[in-house]
Amino acid sequence: MKYYDKLIFELSRPGRKGYHLPADCYGVEALKEIPSDLLRKEDPELPEVSELDVVRHYTNLSSKNFGVDTGFYPLGSCTMKYNPKINEELAAMPEFAALHPLQPAESAQGALELYYNLQKALSNIAGLAEFTLNPYAGAHGELTGLMVMRQYHIARGDEKRRKVIVPDSAHGTNPASAMVAGLEVVEVKSKPNGSIDVEDLKPLLDDTVAGIMMTNPNTLGMFETEIMEIARLVHEAGGLLYYDGANLNPMLGKVRPGDMGFDIMHINLHKTFSTPHGGGGPGSGPVGVAAHLVDFLPNPRVKKDENGKFYIENGDKSLGSISSFLGNFGVMMKAYAYILSLGKENLKNVGPMATLNANYIKESLKDDYLLPIEGACKHEFVFDGLKDKSTGVTTLNVAKRLLDYGFHAPTIYFPLLFHESMMIEPTETESKETLDEFIEVMHKVAKEAKEDPEMVKQAPHTTLISHPDETTAAKKPVLSYRQMKG
Amino acid sequence: MSNRYIPHTEEDIKAMLEKIGVESIDDLFADIPSEVIFKEEYDIPSSMSEIELRRHFKELADKNENLIVFGGNGVYDHYAPSVIPHLLERSEFYTAYTPYQPEISQGTLQYIFEYQSMICELTGMESTNASMYDGATSAAEAMFMMVASAKKKNRVLISATLPEHVAKVVQTYAKFHGVDLSIIPEKDGVTDLEAMKEMLGAGDVAGVILPSPNRYGIIEDFTGVADTIHAAKGLMAMYVDPSTLAVLRTPAEWGADIACGDGQTLGMPMQFGGPYLGFLACRQSLIRKMPGRVVGVTTDGSGKRCYVLTLQAREQHIRREKATSNICSNQSLMALYATIYLSLLGVKGLREVNTLAADGAHYLYSRLIESGKFHPVFDKPFLKEFVVKTDLDINKVNEHLLRHGIMGGVDLGDGRVMFAVTEKRTREEIDNLITLMLEA
Structure with a gap:
C-alpha cells in the first residue's frame, strides 16, 4: 500500500x-x-x-495505528484487554444516545436504571457501600476519591488532616491528584521486594494524616501481604485507606478492596471492565466508598424510590459537583454490557486467568530477562531489562524491536524502582498461543541483543516511521497547521 | 473456564501451571491472607448470551423516551453526519492506548494534530492540548493555569453568568485546591463590568473567567474588558461554545489569554451527559502552564514528516506532586469526533448550522412574544438560546409537552424559561410546540 x-x-x-x-x-x-x-x-x-x-x-x-484488535498489547498497568464489539453497538442505541441529560427523569428511566444497576454491581464487586459513576477517568476518580477523603475530615471538623501517604512506587498521578485536592504528599518507602515498609509507615501516622493511597497488588504486580496490618494502623490513626483501582483486574473473583479495609476506591472501567481506551479516552473512573462516606459522594446522584422509580438527587452533604452531568454515560453502558456478558459465573475467572497469563510469561522469560522480585506475581510483573547487561541493549531498544515483530511494547521505565523497568501485563483475554508467540519473540530479541546488538539498538526497522526527532519537537514546538506553514 | 472473552481450555491451564511450577491456580494466590479472600458468589446476574443481552438493553431502552428537544443549558441537539460514527468505529482508533509509541500510533497522533489545528482556528489561540474531559473541568483547569501563571496571586473571578453546571464544578475544584474564588455579579443578564473593575482594584486577581454565550444564551459585549483585566495584571479566560465560533467574535479577538469550553456542540450525541469533549487553548506564552497531552510535528530518521507527544516535562507522570494538574488520559476519541465533524462542515457548513439554529430560535422567540403569554426578560443579542418570562405554569406546560414527546424549555425559576433551537428543529415542530404550550 x-x-x-x-x-x-x-x-x-x-x-x-x-x-x-x-x-x-x-x-x-x-x-x-x-x-x-x-x-x-x-x-x-x-x-x-x-x-x-x-x-x-x-x-x-x-491504518497507521496499532490497537488491541491489531495485536497483543502487553502494556503494564494499562489492562489492554479485548473490547467486545457488541458493547459498541449497544452504547450507540438511539434510545440512549439521543437522551438529553436534563430531560425529565420519568422519560429516562431506562438510562437511570442502567446507571443504578452498574453502581450496584460495582459496589458488590468492590465490597463497598455505594458508587458514583460521575468521574470521567482514572485520574478524575482519584481526585474525586481524595475530595471525599477531605470532605469527611472537614465534616468532622478535623481540618488539620491534610497529609496523604503515597508509596514511592506509586504512579505519578497519585501525588498529582493529591496536590490538586489540596492535600500534602508524604512518601512511604518500599522494601526491596516492592511492598510498603510498615516500619517506615508507623512514624508517619500522626493526627495530621488524612489517609493513605495504595494499589494492591502494587505497581510491581505483587500483593501487599501486610495489608490488614496497614489498614489497622491507618484506621487507628484516624486516617482513611484509598485504593487505586488501576490494578483491580487480578483481584476479580479473589479479593474485594472493601474486605481489605479500604474505605474509598476508584475503578477504571476502561481497564478492568473492557471499555476501549480510545487512543487516550474517553474513559470512566467510578468512585466507591464505605457506608460512612456515602453522603460525601459528588452530586448529582441516581437513586431509587420505594416504588422502583429512579430519580436524580443533589445531596447537601456532598463534596459538590465534579462533572457537568452524570459522567461518561456511553462508557458506562459498555462496562455494564461486559459485566452482564461475563455474569457471576465468569467474572470471577478474570483475576485468576489474568494472573495465570502473567506468571506464565514471567516464568518463561526469566532466563533471558532480569527478574528483580521472585514469587508469584498477580496480573503483571516487572523485568529490570535484559539479564545480560554486557551488550548495552536497553529496555527502550527491546521495546522498539518488539514493534518490528508486530507486538506493542510493554510499559517501560516505570516503576521508577529499577533502572530498566519493563512492565508486562497480558490480561486474561489472550490465549496461550498468543503468549507463546510473544515469549518466542522475546527470546529471539534477547538472542539478537547478544549476536547483533547494534541492529537491536537501531530498532525499529519495519515501522512506517522510525526515530522521530523528539528533541526538536520539544525545543521548537509546532502544534498546529498554521504554525507549521509558518 | 473458557468463555467468549476468556480463551483458556483445561489443557492450556494445565500446561501453563506446569511451566510455572505450581499445582493449581490457587497456589498463585497463596500469598494472600485467607481472611481477605472472597469466598462468596458475586451478587450480579448470570452470564448472558448476546441474544439475552440485546433483549435486556432493549427492555431498558423502551423505558426511555427520545424527545424533540427544545432544552439546551449546555447540551444541544445538533446534527451529526453519518460518516462520523462509521469512522469512529475503525477499531485501530478506538482500541489503541494513548500514543506512547509514535512509530505505531501515527493515526492517533496525526488526528490530534489536526484537532489542535482546528481548535486554534476556531478560538484564534496559538496553542491547545489534545483535549480535556468536559467543558466544566476544562474551565476548572483554566482557573488552575491562571493561578499557576500568576505566581503569588491566588484569587480568581468568575462571572455569575457562567453556565451553572460549569460554575458548580469550578467551585468544587477551587474549594479543595484552595483557590480564592469570587463571583462577579450579573446585571440585566450580563456580567456587571463595573463590579468586575472594582473587584480587580485590589490587584490580587490572577484571572477572570467570562462566558460566551452566557448561561442565558446572551452574547455579551466584552469591549475593553481584556485591557481592564490586563491592566490589573490578571489573565482573561473565556468559556465558549466552539460551534458558535464560526460566527461569533473569538476569544483571541476579545483579547483573552485562555479559551475553554465543551465540544458537545460539534454534533456529538447528547448520550445522557457524556462522553463529550473539553477543550483548552491559550496564547503561546502560556503553553508550559497548560495541562494535558500535546502533539507536535517533527521529522523521523529518514526525514519523513511525523507527529509525537511533546512538552511532556509539564505532565503529572513526570512532575508528580509538583504538577499543576493530574489529568493524563482525556477524551481522545471525541477529539477525533470533533475533527471529522469540522472537516465535513468546514467554515461554511458551521456558519450554516449557526444560521439555521439562530433563525429558528429568533422565529420561536418572536412567536412566543406575539402570543402574549411570554414576555422578554433581557433585551440582549442571542444566537440559538434565549430566556423569556411567562404567566403560564411551566411545570404544567412541560408535563403537557412531555406527553407529546417534547422536551420543553428549561425552568430557571421565577417564571423564567430558557429555550434552545438547533438546525435539527423544523418550523413545524416549533409551531407545534407553541400550540401545545398555549393549550396546556
Missing part, C-alpha cells in the same frame, strides 16, 4: 463541500440583528473537502 501522510488541510479545495443541511424557511435573518462588534472578523481556516475525501483520509490514518 502507498505511504499516506497528507493532512486534511492539504486536501482542501475552495468551494468543495462535505455536508448538506436543510433549507432555511424561517423568513428571519437573525445574524443580521447581532451587532457587528460581537461577530467574528476573520474566518477560521477549516478544510473544504468532500465526504469521500474525509472517509478515505481517516481510514488511511486508522
